[in-house]
Amino acid sequence: MNVGTRITLTAQRHKSPYAYVSAEGPITGIHPYTLDGDLLPMATRYLGDEGGQAYVDGARTSFNPETSVRITMRPERFLSANYD
Numbered sequence: 001m002n003v004g005t006r007i008t009l010t011a012q013r014h015k016s017p018y019a020y021v022s023a024e025g026p027i028t029g030i031h032p033y034t035l036d037g038d039l040l041p042m043a044t045r046y047l048g049d050e051g052g053q054a055y056v057d058g059a060r061t062s063f064n065p066e067t068s069v070r071i072t073m074r075p076e077r078f079l080s081a082n083y084d
Contacts, residue, residue, distance in 0.1 A: 002027070003026075003027050003028065003029065003030065004026050004027060005026065005027050006024060006025065006026050006027075007024065007025070007026075007027055007071070007073055008022055008023070008024040009022065009023050009024075009073070010022040016083070017082070017083045017084035018081075018083045019080075019081060019082040019083060019084065020079075020080065020081055021078065021079070021080040022078065022079045022080070023073070023075040023077070023078050024075070024076060024077045024079075025073045025074045025075045025076040025077065026073060026074055026076070027071055027072070027073050028072045028073060028074050029071070029072040030069050030070075030071055030072075031069065031070045031071075031072070032065065032068070032069065032070070033065070033068035033069050033070040034065070035056050035059060035060060035063055036056070038070055039055075039056050039059060040052060040053070040056045043055040043056055
């Protein structure tokens, strides 16, 4: 995968009522991924300080820094549907 390659990111609900959102655009960067620098801020945002730290600590057993990257993109197009 190279900078400039276009990608699509999708999040969807597989059970009724079905819903999805997608964003597509070019890759703007590919960076090393770290648990403390990348995962911890997101985990604490949604799970709080204690829950976020526990989540990251649990992820340490299966995390491989040699194969983990963070891909950034510039979203240019969004699609969504909510069948609720």
